[in-house]
Structures are given as structure tokens and as C-alpha cells.
Amino acid sequence: MALRFALMIDPLAADQTAPDLATTFTAVDPAAPALTVGELSTQRGDGIFESIGVVGGHPQEVEAHLERLVHSARLCDLPEPNVAQWRAAVAIAASECGEGEGVVKLILSRGVEHGPTPTAWATAATAADFSLARTEGIRVVTLDRGYAIDAPARAPWLLLGAKTLSYAVNMAALREAHRRDADDAVFLSSDGFVLEAPTASLILQRGDTFITPAPNGAILHGTTQLSLFEHLAARGFETAYETIPVDELRRADAAWLVSSVRLAAPIRQLDGADLTVDAEFTASLNDYLLSPRD
Amino acid sequence: MALRFALMIDPLAADQTAPDLATTFTAVDPAAPALTVGELSTQRGDGIFESIGVVGGHPQEVEAHLERLVHSARLCDLPEPNVAQWRAAVAIAASECGEGEGVVKLILSRGVEHGPTPTAWATAATAADFSLARTEGIRVVTLDRGYAIDAPARAPWLLLGAKTLSYAVNMAALREAHRRDADDAVFLSSDGFVLEAPTASLILQRGDTFITPAPNGAILHGTTQLSLFEHLAARGFETAYETIPVDELRRADAAWLVSSVRLAAPIRQLDGADLTVDAEFTASLNDYLLSPRD
Structure with a gap:
């Protein structure tokens, strides 16, 4: 499941009514450094995630995954995810999964200690052969x-x-x-x-x-x-x-x-x-x- | 506890007998990206850590912390930490804590999925006022x-x-x-x-x-x-x-x-x-x- 694509998401810039959520996304090289060592996801496992199956470019059961992301955020006292923004991120990431089966992963971290919070990103990868x-x-x-x-x-x-x-x-x-x-x-x-x-x-x-x-x-x-x-x-x-x-x-x-x-x-x-x-x-x-x- | 300093550690390059462990360290800006989104520490909280108190530049109880790092690594089936290398990293990081009280944090992550493994780093910060x-x-x-x-x-x-x-x-x-x-x-x-x-x-x-x-x-x-x-x-x-x-x-x-x-x-x-x-x-x-x- 080598990563093909990664998208940093600016959750603070997001607005449920923003006409162009894509301006809150930044594509990054998944093999290049993108996170600081102060990330609470990495220091404390403090954040939540979803793994969404993708078949032929189509992300599966997106709404159920987004509902669970919102549910997890509530249980963890994380800021309420902007569902429209995450839905747009899933669509972009799914289109980067290539042919066959893939996986889009969504991560919402509590952010950087004493820094901007939360941090969020999505990745796209080819699925392993199961x-x-x-x-x-x-x-x-x-x-x-x-x-x-x-x-x-x-x-x-x-x-x-x-x-x-x-x-x-x-x-x-x-x-x-x-x-x-x-x-x-x-x-x-x-x-x-x-x-x-x-x-x-x-x-x-x-x-x-x-x-x-x-x-x-x-x-x-x-x-x-x-x-x-x-x-x-x-x-x-x-x-x-x-x-x-x-x-x-x-x-x-x-x-x-x-x-x-x-x-x-x-x-x-x-x-x-x-x-x-x-x-x-x-x-x-x-x-x-x-x-x-x- | 704002980070003042971060040191990436190359555990693969380490050798218990290496004359100059410092060549396995790379200082990085703690506010700049240093980790990839594929990091298992961030995706799975899959790694171990230690937080070492530092007083006036002196790291406290270093050997006890390193022993526990080794113990944690064993319980988690992580590669055995190179204690000499970590000890050298602690000394460098402690010297970056400034006057008064500080904290050196050691992190050993399982690494990047399908990538180099493990990954390791140390950070130095001023302690909060307790x-x-x-x-x-x-x-x-x-x-x-x-x-x-x-x-x-x-x-x-x-x-x-x-x-x-x-x-x-x-x-x-x-x-x-x-x-x-x-x-x-x-x-x-x-x-x-x-x-x-x-x-x-x-x-x-x-x-x-x-x-x-x-x-x-x-x-x-x-x-x-x-x-x-x-x-x-x-x-x-x-x-x-x-x-x-x-x-x-x-x-x-x-x-x-x-x-x-x-x-x-x-x-x-x-x-x-x-x-x-x-x-x-x-x-x-x-x-x-x-x-x-x-």
C-alpha cells in the first residue's frame, strides 16, 4: 500500500458555505516531509482516522465513513469536521488511486502542541492484493x-x-x-x-x-x-x-x-x-x- | 512547552561501536515539516517515547529512561535501540534546552509503511512552569x-x-x-x-x-x-x-x-x-x- 498522493487540508480555513473548498487543500509529495515533529498525532496518537475503499476510482460508502469521522471527533473532543470539505478531499484523493483497488485515508489530528490546531490530511494509495x-x-x-x-x-x-x-x-x-x-x-x-x-x-x-x-x-x-x-x-x-x-x-x-x-x-x-x-x-x-x- | 530544537536520528546508520555517532544525527527546524504522512507513529500511534527532565542543561536519570526505552522496544517488537546513540542524542538535545527547566523527548517510531524503518528523533523544549x-x-x-x-x-x-x-x-x-x-x-x-x-x-x-x-x-x-x-x-x-x-x-x-x-x-x-x-x-x-x- 505505497502512498501515491497526499493532500494537506486546512480545517481552519474551511467554511461549510465556501464556494471553493479546493482552495483549502494543498497537494504534497507523500514521500517528502509534510508534518512537524510537534504533531500530536505522532507524539500521542491523538487524532482520528478513516480508511475508505476505492474501486476503479469510486470511493465506497463515503457518507458512512464521514459520519463515523464526525462521531469519532465528538468522542475525542476534536473540532467538528467540516463534512463538505472532507467529502471534497475524498473525491480528489480517490481520483489519484489509479485503476483497480485503492484506499483513501483521512486523518484528523489534534494538531501541533501550542501551534495551529487541528491538522488534517488525506492520502491515496494502491491497495494490497487481498x-x-x-x-x-x-x-x-x-x-x-x-x-x-x-x-x-x-x-x-x-x-x-x-x-x-x-x-x-x-x-x-x-x-x-x-x-x-x-x-x-x-x-x-x-x-x-x-x-x-x-x-x-x-x-x-x-x-x-x-x-x-x-x-x-x-x-x-x-x-x-x-x-x-x-x-x-x-x-x-x-x-x-x-x-x-x-x-x-x-x-x-x-x-x-x-x-x-x-x-x-x-x-x-x-x-x-x-x-x-x-x-x-x-x-x-x-x-x-x-x-x-x- | 514550545519546541526549541529537533534532531532526526538515523537508527540504521548506527553502530554500537561507531566512533562518531553524531554523524547519524541531523538537526531540523522543529517548526518545519520533518516527517512524512506515511509515518506509522502518526497513522497508528505505533512507536515508543521517553520524556526526560532537564535542569540547567543537565538531563536527569538518563540511564533509567534509556533502559525503559529498551524495555518498551522489546514489548513492542521494535528494533533494539542503540543506547550509545540515544545517549549522545540526549546530550545534544539537553544542551539546547536553555536555562532553567526543560524537557528532552525521545521518539522511536516503527517507521514509514513500506519505507525505511524505524524512524527516530529527539526534541528539546523549555518546560512549562509547574x-x-x-x-x-x-x-x-x-x-x-x-x-x-x-x-x-x-x-x-x-x-x-x-x-x-x-x-x-x-x-x-x-x-x-x-x-x-x-x-x-x-x-x-x-x-x-x-x-x-x-x-x-x-x-x-x-x-x-x-x-x-x-x-x-x-x-x-x-x-x-x-x-x-x-x-x-x-x-x-x-x-x-x-x-x-x-x-x-x-x-x-x-x-x-x-x-x-x-x-x-x-x-x-x-x-x-x-x-x-x-x-x-x-x-x-x-x-x-x-x-x-x-
């Missing part, structure tokens, strides 16, 4: 996230529902999964309920019903999961949000990790036990996810 | 950290003993404290034990004994706490590491938050209840902390 994960499936291990399922209700300062830049634990969980000869992880609450993956949502299948962990603040609202649930409902399947004990995941007829760029990756092994992968059905999900979606 | 916090004391609220006291033993991927750049929760806890009309917070485990403050360690006093939470992996090893314990022992006091239920903190004869730059800040109010501040004794602690320490 075709193997989509067709062959992935091996997943469950890892304790340390929090009880009711922690977020008690302690909003844990920012569990915000997509912050503080992803060191998510990255460490992926390294732990690799150490265990797996491709990815599923976080469990300390009391044994299924949460989410470090960079994806979980959907499991029980008969003709598709189930995802209830968003109670402990997990991110998954934009790809939301989109897939609409699609599955339109195909006549039941969809449900539930509090899912890990044993229920182990007994599922099938399960997927779904995210904006890798899309639907069927879980073929969970903690060493095989899970059934329905290749044809999974392909139909990814066909949908690769079609232009707004 | 004399009021040191003399008048601070109001503190307790906040749930969400984890049980035994979480780190079960789940090392939570990185609880590492000083990572993923500090969004620490910053959110400080904002929550301010919302509650307090100056700072003390984190509690979900099962009610005292951990640490978002950017400081806790020491409490019971008679002639000074107690700090036992380092079981759930908290950082506090360099200032370690130094103060040595000092207190030399003065004939008892020191102890204990698992501290929050009620014990409430019953303490006195308590302090201690850290590298603010130094010893006596807690004058805990969750709205007054605590005794011994101004003279606290001044003696800060006199010690302001003296040159190695």
Missing part, C-alpha cells in the same frame, strides 16, 4: 482485549467507540496472531464476548441469519458490515445485532472478517479449529462489495 | 482504566508496561479530569486497585512508609518514582511496592503524582475530599528532584 484472503480465507485466533463488555458505558474516556490513531494495541494483536501462525485476530471482552478484529468487523452465520456483535460502544460501527447487512437483507436473509459469547462464534456455520479494503475474508480456521468456507457465497459478497456503493 | 502544582498541590479524580489488575499477565499484546505513542486514552482521561474540575487523574483497575496517572506515577505515604503500586506489567516503571524511592530510603524512610486498593489511597496520610518534568505534585484533593499537603516535606522532595541526578 484476493487470496477473500477466496482461500484466513486463520484467526481469539485474543483478550482486556475490557469487560460493559466497560465503555462506565468509562467513555476509554474511547472504545472512536477510531483513534492510537492503534499500537491493534498492531500488537496482529503481531501476536502472526506469532501463533494465524493471519488475524478477533478480540474478546475479558468476560468472553466477541468484539471485533484489530482492523475489521466480524459477521457470523447461523442458518439463514447473519449476526454481528451489538454496537454498545465497545466496538467501532463497521461501515462494511453495515453495507453488507443491507445487501443481505435485500437478498432475503435475516440480520441481527447480538451479544455473542465466544462459544457461539465457535459453533457458527460460517464467519467473516469484513473491512473497507480487504472486504469479506472468510474465516477458515478459528483458534486452530476448521470452519467451513462457502467459496461461492463469499464470492457473491465480495462481488457486491466491489460494485460501486454510496 | 511551580504552583508543586507548592499548592493538585486536585485529582480516580478514573476506571477498564482493565483488571491481572490483565497484563494474561494479555501482553495490551502493551500495558510499554510507553507507547498511543496515548489517546491518557489524553482523554486528562480532559475528563478537567471536566470534573480537577487537574489530573489516577487510573484504577476495573477491580478497584490503584494504577498510575495518565502521565505520572503515584506515591502515597502511610506513617513513615512510602508506597507505590507494584509494577506487575499494568503500569510503567516510573523513573522519577524510582529516583525518589532511593532518596527516601537514604533519608531513612521505608519504601514499598504494594497492590493498593483505592480505599487505601483515600486513607493515605499524603500522596503525590511524580513525573519527569512536573516532578512531585502533592495531591490536595482526591475525588473532592481534601488530603493533607506537607509543603515543607514536598519542597524537600522537589529540591532533590531539581538537583543533578544520574
Whole structure:
């Protein structure tokens, strides 16, 4: 996922009614220095982000991503994002992703300590090739996230529902999964309920019903999961949000990790036990996810 | 704490035996762009740091900080820091802190995605004026950290003993404290034990004994706490590491938050209840902390 393009965004110059938001953007070389060492994103992981899938130049589910950016900003006491400005930035960045699949990343940082605040930018990159994960499936291990399922209700300062830049634990969980000869992880609450993956949502299948962990603040609202649930409902399947004990995941007829760029990756092994992968059905999900979606 | 100076460090060029480590440093303008948008420190809070107090040009407790940097790197699967190189960087940065009190910050980032890795830099800044916090004391609220006291033993991927750049929760806890009309917070485990403050360690006093939470992996090893314990022992006091239920903190004869730059800040109010501040004794602690320490 080498960066092809970067756009610095001036959030202070933005005005919801400005006729030409493009004047608040500055294209920069993604390989050249663009941020100062005083950036709080870099010093404190203090900011929020979104990763938007792009297919053939079309950014997917932009409004859902922008809504989540606004939600994250609110949870983190960051200035309210100017949605019209971010939408314009996504359009420009998406056009720089090239052919095939790409990813546009939006970052809103708390800014520079004692400096202008916030800082914001968008990047465009070619996506990695995830075709193997989509067709062959992935091996997943469950890892304790340390929090009880009711922690977020008690302690909003844990920012569990915000997509912050503080992803060191998510990255460490992926390294732990690799150490265990797996491709990815599923976080469990300390009391044994299924949460989410470090960079994806979980959907499991029980008969003709598709189930995802209830968003109670402990997990991110998954934009790809939301989109897939609409699609599955339109195909006549039941969809449900539930509090899912890990044993229920182990007994599922099938399960997927779904995210904006890798899309639907069927879980073929969970903690060493095989899970059934329905290749044809999974392909139909990814066909949908690769079609232009707004 | 405006930055006065920044030094980019080339960790790949470093060699423990290099005769001139200074050739691996490049001074940069701290107000000018120095980092690319692809930096994983900024995208993922994926890296580690240290903040070293500087008094009259002398960096305090450098070896303890470098040891913790190495410890954090190990927990985060980062390349082993070249301690000789970091020590040389600290000396240069400390000399740029000016008169009075300053702070040298060391950052080791996982680097640029698909680029050179890791990246590293040091900054020098004048410290904020903390004399009021040191003399008048601070109001503190307790906040749930969400984890049980035994979480780190079960789940090392939570990185609880590492000083990572993923500090969004620490910053959110400080904002929550301010919302509650307090100056700072003390984190509690979900099962009610005292951990640490978002950017400081806790020491409490019971008679002639000074107690700090036992380092079981759930908290950082506090360099200032370690130094103060040595000092207190030399003065004939008892020191102890204990698992501290929050009620014990409430019953303490006195308590302090201690850290590298603010130094010893006596807690004058805990969750709205007054605590005794011994101004003279606290001044003696800060006199010690302001003296040159190695």
C-alpha cells in the first residue's frame, strides 16, 4: 500500500458555505516531509482516522465513513469536521488511486502542541492484493482485549467507540496472531464476548441469519458490515445485532472478517479449529462489495 | 512547552561501536515539516517515547529512561535501540534546552509503511512552569482504566508496561479530569486497585512508609518514582511496592503524582475530599528532584 498522493487540508480555513473548498487543500509529495515533529498525532496518537475503499476510482460508502469521522471527533473532543470539505478531499484523493483497488485515508489530528490546531490530511494509495484472503480465507485466533463488555458505558474516556490513531494495541494483536501462525485476530471482552478484529468487523452465520456483535460502544460501527447487512437483507436473509459469547462464534456455520479494503475474508480456521468456507457465497459478497456503493 | 530544537536520528546508520555517532544525527527546524504522512507513529500511534527532565542543561536519570526505552522496544517488537546513540542524542538535545527547566523527548517510531524503518528523533523544549502544582498541590479524580489488575499477565499484546505513542486514552482521561474540575487523574483497575496517572506515577505515604503500586506489567516503571524511592530510603524512610486498593489511597496520610518534568505534585484533593499537603516535606522532595541526578 505505497502512498501515491497526499493532500494537506486546512480545517481552519474551511467554511461549510465556501464556494471553493479546493482552495483549502494543498497537494504534497507523500514521500517528502509534510508534518512537524510537534504533531500530536505522532507524539500521542491523538487524532482520528478513516480508511475508505476505492474501486476503479469510486470511493465506497463515503457518507458512512464521514459520519463515523464526525462521531469519532465528538468522542475525542476534536473540532467538528467540516463534512463538505472532507467529502471534497475524498473525491480528489480517490481520483489519484489509479485503476483497480485503492484506499483513501483521512486523518484528523489534534494538531501541533501550542501551534495551529487541528491538522488534517488525506492520502491515496494502491491497495494490497487481498484476493487470496477473500477466496482461500484466513486463520484467526481469539485474543483478550482486556475490557469487560460493559466497560465503555462506565468509562467513555476509554474511547472504545472512536477510531483513534492510537492503534499500537491493534498492531500488537496482529503481531501476536502472526506469532501463533494465524493471519488475524478477533478480540474478546475479558468476560468472553466477541468484539471485533484489530482492523475489521466480524459477521457470523447461523442458518439463514447473519449476526454481528451489538454496537454498545465497545466496538467501532463497521461501515462494511453495515453495507453488507443491507445487501443481505435485500437478498432475503435475516440480520441481527447480538451479544455473542465466544462459544457461539465457535459453533457458527460460517464467519467473516469484513473491512473497507480487504472486504469479506472468510474465516477458515478459528483458534486452530476448521470452519467451513462457502467459496461461492463469499464470492457473491465480495462481488457486491466491489460494485460501486454510496 | 514550545519546541526549541529537533534532531532526526538515523537508527540504521548506527553502530554500537561507531566512533562518531553524531554523524547519524541531523538537526531540523522543529517548526518545519520533518516527517512524512506515511509515518506509522502518526497513522497508528505505533512507536515508543521517553520524556526526560532537564535542569540547567543537565538531563536527569538518563540511564533509567534509556533502559525503559529498551524495555518498551522489546514489548513492542521494535528494533533494539542503540543506547550509545540515544545517549549522545540526549546530550545534544539537553544542551539546547536553555536555562532553567526543560524537557528532552525521545521518539522511536516503527517507521514509514513500506519505507525505511524505524524512524527516530529527539526534541528539546523549555518546560512549562509547574511551580504552583508543586507548592499548592493538585486536585485529582480516580478514573476506571477498564482493565483488571491481572490483565497484563494474561494479555501482553495490551502493551500495558510499554510507553507507547498511543496515548489517546491518557489524553482523554486528562480532559475528563478537567471536566470534573480537577487537574489530573489516577487510573484504577476495573477491580478497584490503584494504577498510575495518565502521565505520572503515584506515591502515597502511610506513617513513615512510602508506597507505590507494584509494577506487575499494568503500569510503567516510573523513573522519577524510582529516583525518589532511593532518596527516601537514604533519608531513612521505608519504601514499598504494594497492590493498593483505592480505599487505601483515600486513607493515605499524603500522596503525590511524580513525573519527569512536573516532578512531585502533592495531591490536595482526591475525588473532592481534601488530603493533607506537607509543603515543607514536598519542597524537600522537589529540591532533590531539581538537583543533578544520574
